Amino acid sequence: MSERTPWLERAFKEFDRLPLSVRFVLAFTPLVIAVVWMSVSSGVERYQTTRDMARMEHYTDLAIESGRLAGHLQLERGLSVIFAEQASPAIRTELNQARTATDEVFNSLRQALDQSTTRASATPYLSDLRALSESLLQLRALRNDIDRQLATAEHISVYFSNLVQELNNLTGRLSGMPSDNQLGRKLHAYFIIKQLKELLGQERLLITRALLSGALTEENRAQLQTLLARQASVQNQLSHQLSNTSRYTGLTAASPAIRFRDRLLEISGPILDNTDVSPRQWFTWQTARMDRLTQVESLLADDIHTLTDDLMFSATEELWRYLLISPLTLLACMTFAILIFRQTHWRLLLSQAVFEHTHDRITVTDQQARIIEINDAFERNTGYSREEVLGQNPNMLQSGRQDKSFYRELWQQLNSEGTWQGEIWNRRKNGEFFAELTTISAIRNRQGNIENYVAVSSDITDRALEHQRQLEYRAYHDPLTGLPNQILLRDRLDHALTLARRTGTQIIVAALDLDHFSTINEQYTHASGDVLIERIAKRLRGMIRDSDTLARIGGDEFLVVVEQLGSLTEGQMLMERLLDELSAPIEFNGHTAALTTSIGATGFPDDNADADTLIRHATEALHQSKHNGRARLSWFDPAHGRNQSDFSDLLQRLERALANDELQLHYQPKVDMLTGRLLGVEALLRWQDPDHGMVSPGDFLPAVELHPISIAIGDRVIEMAIDQVQRWQSEGLTTGVSVNINATQLLAPDFIASLKRHLRHHPGFDPSRLELEVLESAAINDIDRAATVLAECRKLGVKVSLDDFGTGYAALDYLKRLPADTLKIDQSFVRDMDAGRGNLAIVKGIIGLARAFGFEVIAEGVETIDQGCELIELGCFHGQGYGIARPMPAGEVAGWLQGWQTPPAWRQRKVG
Secondary structure: OOOOOOHHHHHHHHHHHOOHHHHHHHHHHHHHHHHHHHHHHHHHHHHHHHHHHHHHHHHHHHHHHHHHHHHHHHHHHHHHHHHHHOOOHHHHHHHHHHHHHHHHHHHHHHHHHHHHHHHOOOOHHHHHHHHHHHHHHHHHHHHHHHHOOOOOHHHHHHHHHHHHHHHHHHHHHHOOOOOOHHHHHHHHHHHHHHHHHHHHHHHHHHHHHHHHHOEOOHHHHHHHHHHHHHHHHHHHHHHHHOOOHHHOHHHOOOOHHHHHHHHHHHOOOOEOOOOOOOHHHHHHHHHHHHHHHHHHHHHHHHHHHHHHHHHHHHHHHHHHHHHHHHHHHHHHHHHHHHHHHHHHHHHHHHHHHHHHHOOOEEEEEEOOOOEEEEOHHHHHHHOOOHHHHOOOOHHHHEOOOOOHHHHHHHHHHHHHHOEEEEEEEEEOOOOOEEEEEEEEEEEEOOOOOEEEEEEEEEEOHHHHHHHHHHHHHHHHEOOOOOOEOHHHHHHHHHHHHHHHHHHOOEEEEEEEEEOOOHHHHHHHHHHHHHHHHHHHHHHHHHHOOOOOEEEEEEOOEEEEEEEEEOOHHHHHHHHHHHHHHHOOOEEEOOEEEOOOEEEEEEEEOOOOOOHHHHHHHHHHHHHHHHHOOOOOEEEOOHHHOOHHHHHHHHHHHHHHHHHOOOEEEEEEEEEEOOOOOEEEEEEEEEEEEOOOEEEOHHHOOHHHOOOOHHHHHHHHHHHHHHHHHHHHHHOOOOOOEEEEEOHHHHOOOOHHHHHHHHHHHOOOOOHHHEEEEEEHHHHHHOHHHHHHHHHHHHHOOOEEEEEEEOOOOOOHHHHHHOOOOEEEEOHHHHHOOOOOHHHHHHHHHHHHHHHHHOOEEEEOOOOOHHHHHHHHHHOOOEEOOOOOOOOEOHHHHHHHHHHOOOOHHHHOOOOO
């Protein structure tokens, strides 16, 4: 241990080295001692509080008893003074009764004081009260003097007043003793009442003596005024001490004594001959007034008793609660500590068992990466014993298969993130290489500094080798079919080209694509589609030679390399056989499907190119097969290859046309041939090429029909058509517009989202004024998808018509499933109605089908009045064609409409 290591850290290290039981005792003993100490001290404190409360309860009882005694002494004082100055039998009887009552209260107080020797220790309050009670024993001698008329009124008054004052003072001292503020206020209020009662008693005695003497001297009058002032002051103090003075009505009640006293103070002069109130009457009135105050005193005493009882109950309850809870808390702490010890001990035993018995190699190092501990698996996996590796660096196991940068990055991540996991190749003691999946963790101390490293390593040699083989296999093979992928095929094609150039043999490179394979995934799920791909791959593998190469390059696309051919005729025959065989029904997942295949092929050395170019040429030929109707074989013509550059040039020009707004729309009206009413207009695309002038749609649309750019063009047409309808509406011309949608755009995944976007961008546009004209053949190619898309269009309010109806050979079931509004009779049938009965029958049939399925019907290519007449007679009243109007720019539509009139022959035609 370094001298610079802090002593606290050294202490922690020494503590960690102790046995678990010793550490547990050292850790929990101070805690237990602290809990016991706090429990005992708090219990003693609560016990002392209970004893103090019991003492205060007893003191309160003594104070109330002494208060009662003071009240009786006040009455006995007054009667004694009257008896001393004017003895009479009646006064003697009342005096004896007062003395008896005084003695009873005094004896009760003496008994309570005697009990205090066992209930409470000696205190100044008890000592003074006991001393005062002893002095009361002299009252018997004074009573004898009063009976024998030896005591003067003045002496009697002073003696009794002193006793009452001392009793009241003891009550006042008691009000400052309680810790409870409310009890202290009530005791102080009780003391104030005793003071007020004594003032009333002095007032009673003063006026009684004045009435007995028949004179109220100026000194007596001044004393009475002083008593009145002191009474007012004491009453004011009492109102501040009592929280509810309304409960104590006796404090403010009026009485004859008050009225007589006030009248007495108004008499001028000392002589009281004119008063009609006897001393005995005044004494009775004032005594009654004091009795009401005694009632208040009793109410307050009851409140004090209730409050002290409650406080005593709360203190006792708190003491017992603590005496019950404190041991339970200590027991819970001890139980919790034992559970922690058992859990910790169990976890240590478990960790030790895992460390010793795991099959994974565990290595523990210090902060300098020196090995300080290993498990048994380390010795089994590496061949090194514990004695051989302790103190060594784990890099002694390095195999050299990973360079220095690998270990540098390992340590950087370990020190920055605290952990590293990965695959490491090491070397055993016998020199054998082995792979391990290793997790290294940095262990930090309490200060956050790395103190140890722990590495857990699993031997994955077999798995690593297998994984390496799998990676190599997956790098060159399709995961679904196990066929070579395009990388492996290209490698083999390079080798085949080298051999063919040396031997003069020929090679066929073919690209295959299953037609409408997406319908299989939609109808039977992608999982079933994968099974079908596997079955087709197996069928293809069985149709070619072992020396040939079949590769899957993704989805439903395959590449075939047929090498060592004597002539291209052999390859031609093989490709045609593939075409036929792949069209045969095939079973998969309990289903049967009959798919066609499109094939594009090229032959070397006629197509004298490298491997990548031959693959690209075969793919271009495949696109040609798709464009020409699918289910066919197309050969790449090297001489025609330059046409591809023309197609690329066309795409670039069309992209420029979209960017520069070179595309325009002309509009051809559609009318009701009977009434001449405008039904709407069809938007027809035109291209104003700055280099080639006006380009007809037939010169560029078919060439890009299958290219994604046709979708962008279709979106532009919809946008321009809706804009034009809104402009016409602002000019007072209300009409609808129809636009042509090809199969690529209709079946695009985001067609509905694009249509919704167009409608959102034109909030004032009525969707019912937009009609999508879909070629019958486009709908039939993927009837399910087309039906779903068209249904979504109609939900948006957009109308749908089937264009060129009758040319796609649709089955009646297809017609029933397609949610369209209108059928358009192809112009080829209308134009040749007079050429033969066949075309006329087709027209009649289309009109009948439209009626049967509830479609509107409109005829294209109406060029003559006779054609219109015949259509009207057949029941087709809506028409479009040069006989009505040619396509025209948007600005000419309003002028044409003003001058348009349906021919008289149409208006007068008899409807069939």
